[in-house]
Amino acid sequence: MVRPVTSGVVPEGLSTPSTLVIADRLERNLASMASFAATIRTALRPHAKTHKCVEIANKQMALGARGISVATVGEAEALTAGARSASAGSAVDDVFVCYPLWPAGDLVDRLSVLAERVRVRVGSDSPDAVERLSALAGRIGVMIEVDCGLGRSGVPPSGALAVARAAERCGLAVDGVFTFPGHGYRPGAAEAAAADEVAALDEAAGILNEQGFDGLERSGGSTPTARKSTAGGLTESRPGVYVFNDAQQVELGVAGFADVALVVAATVVSRPARGRIVLDSGSKVLGADRPAWSTGHGRLLDWPDARIVGLWEHHAVVSLDGPVPSLGEVVAVLPNHVCSAVNLVPEMLVVDDGHIVDAWPVAARGANR
């Protein structure tokens, strides 16, 4: 039996399923994006929702990131200095909650505490939401969310002024505009989405500029679009997935198999029929994300022709012609969407040259609020 590719990333004797970070690939991905951002003179503010990990956020800061992006105040708390759940001291001193927060319950109080130790920006897409932040005037900055074509949250560019005026009335600084070009998550769509992103941010910032708002950040980015950016397009880029990559990025052509820095080690538990094997990596460790354009529920690092054609909580059914892995063999699986996979485990094992060298807590696991 010949396996098509041998990466040698999975240590011997591992209990499965186990979520592994491949150290040298992670370092290469981190350095490459930092270098690209520097080349186009765009500030890098990686989205930490992908890794949720203080150790990786610190590496990003050391490579020149301006700060981190997060989706929730809880993620910000877990990933900044002084957070109780952080295992390592955090070097992060600047956080952007790039989400249209609805400031209710304890959120304003928690943002207030957070703003005592790090610089804080929060997203908003309505005057009503901004007004609920007024107690934080002078202490946080507001970023106005603009929809550049995804059809999720965010105002159209023409709607940014009403949000900015609300912030002004409350004494809140308008730091800029932001968008997420998520409609670039389809094969061949990244280039157009990157252009949409710049156009929407330019239009919104232009309207605000005319009304006296200046020095505005134009923040965008996603992993598929990040490298489509050019100097002067954005002032800030927020890719997240690039640290690890995943089956989606491989199938979008954004990354190759050799650029994937997180895999789930899984055991072949059953070989019920010719060309079909069953792995113990189900949706409770891979996540169940499956875009319509994907070829399956994930990929296998060393078996590029294999497809995960069925996924249940503890079963991944793999279809593969020709030689297949043996019963009991451990294989490396690429989740479709690495952000979901990381959130399913308390820690990631760090492997280097086939050996476990560290274990990093997923400090912001489940920090959905």
Added chain:
Amino acid sequence: MVRPVTSGVVPEGLSTPSTLVIADRLERNLASMASFAATIRTALRPHAKTHKCVEIANKQMALGARGISVATVGEAEALTAGARSASAGSAVDDVFVCYPLWPAGDLVDRLSVLAERVRVRVGSDSPDAVERLSALAGRIGVMIEVDCGLGRSGVPPSGALAVARAAERCGLAVDGVFTFPGHGYRPGAAEAAAADEVAALDEAAGILNEQGFDGLERSGGSTPTARKSTAGGLTESRPGVYVFNDAQQVELGVAGFADVALVVAATVVSRPARGRIVLDSGSKVLGADRPAWSTGHGRLLDWPDARIVGLWEHHAVVSLDGPVPSLGEVVAVLPNHVCSAVNLVPEMLVVDDGHIVDAWPVAARGANR
């Protein structure tokens, strides 16, 4: 603005997203299935992968369950007496790991410890796997997995004898045969899947009987097929989802909205366009499961016409004609697949008559090994 239905299940002032168990609905679901199983004289062994919770397992045992089903040894450890992560003392004294385990690493040792405190059965679908359990001869029972049409793991009925012979050679008790009729998870497919299940188990058990294996368990079940069973069809039924139900069960016609006992409370954070609202319940709290036949990524308890047409990690985009919930309003969301949603949180808040009355740890959260 008139909301079509008012369930009143969500307490005031809740931070969102929060995962809520509706106490009276849970009790009704538990009692109803226990009563049905008693009527058809079939032992009930609920699958605990759904709730992963000692408190609920104990209720199932109190209502006459024979024991619980689990997918992993880790789930068994977390949900049985003496488990360190259990918050309540467990009443579970009988566990079936209904999964084709590949006994490597520490699994045999862990099963040995488990078998000291509870009765243990484990699944297998190959002679190779069974042979690796030989050190546990006399201490655990083997259940042979048969495929009844799903095409996942399990031998065809004719393949059960080879596995049974391997167990016999190792001195392991062959306790019976089991199957999962998961191909009933399509609209209109449950009845046929329930028939397939009985036919496959009967065929396999018949072959084994002829060869001298007797007293065999015939274990099947899933929530969509459970109530299609009749007396004498199965000896043991293993539904899981019925305790809570979810959007899938509603859309399959297995449950109504009023039977759904777990919801995610979510806030309307954005109303970017007419007929579109954005909730803060994304895939990191609902899970990303989406079968091809579903109408979206989940449903809203009090807005039955609403559809979740887009789902990201922290955004659920809802499409809804006519009146829509207000910005800042808290709504109750049904996940598509409740087993995935439960696994995403450390605890479930128990609500009764609109008030929080308890918090139950998800003791087996992330117990994938």
